[in-house]
Amino acid sequence: MRIRVVAAVGLPLLWNNWxxxxLALDHRGRTAANAVAATGYALVFRGRPNWLSGPGTRIGLGCAAVVAAAYTAAVAVPAVRRSLAGAEDRAAxxxxxxxxxxxxxxxxxxTEELIFRGTLDPLLDTEFGTCAGALLGSAAFGLWHxxxxxxxxxxxxVTVVFTGAAGLVFGALRRWTSSATAxxxxHWAVNAGGALMSRL
Incomplete structure (x- = not known):
């Protein structure tokens, strides 16, 4: 069982970092490759994302609304607006x-929610308990970046620590609702909001 856990932690890190x-793919190629890899990973390690969860959807929408409100408030501050306008566009x-x-x-x-919250976190929780599972899963999510x-x-x-902390929050939402939708x-609101703010 431990070999399976090591493989479940290691394979995503090898995929994204090596x-x-x-493969030197363009944006479309990377998106397709990531989605296929995540789906295969979830099938091999018996992921349980529970995408169609009512509580997961409600909690997720509420959290996304908070993120959108935070972006809206941030853009109202001139210094923040200038900072966002000067951010590099990573998909020009x-x-x-x-x-x-x-x-x-x-x-x-x-890709990330299916791999980490839908598959890896439940596996780690089963193997090590919720607290250790949460820490290990968030560390893996940080190292993915x-x-x-x-x-x-x-x-x-800074990136590993920040994304690892985000992984703890995202993992808590998944554990609360038993759904990767939460x-x-x-997660989409944070990334899409950042992209929209820097471009608009």
Missing amino acids: LLPR DVGTLEWVALHIPLGTVY VFPARAAGDNIL PALP
Whole structure:
């Protein structure tokens, strides 16, 4: 069983930090490859995302609304608005609608929520208990972002810590509702909101 757990933790990290970058795909190729890889991973490790959960949808929509309100309030502050306007566009070759409606929800949110909250977190909770499972799952989620941070020129340690903390919050939402939809909706709102604010 422990070999299975090591594989479940290690395979996503190898995929995102080693194999996927070496495929040298464009945005559309990466989105498709990520979605296929996440689906295969969930099938192999018996993921339980429970996408069609009523409580998950309600909680997720509520959290996404809070995120949207926070972005709206932030844009009202001139210093924040200037900072967002100066942010680098990491998908300049992709239209805004395609980026927000396809690549973020499918290539990022579906992929990450299915792998981490829908599959890995329940497996780790079963193996190690909720507290240790939450810490291990969030650490893996943070480490998933090592190569993307390096490629973007971001501080790797800050990125890992920040995304690991986000993984704790997203994991708590999944545990509360037994659905990956609860974290998926605010996850999309955070990423899509950031993309929209920097472009608009």
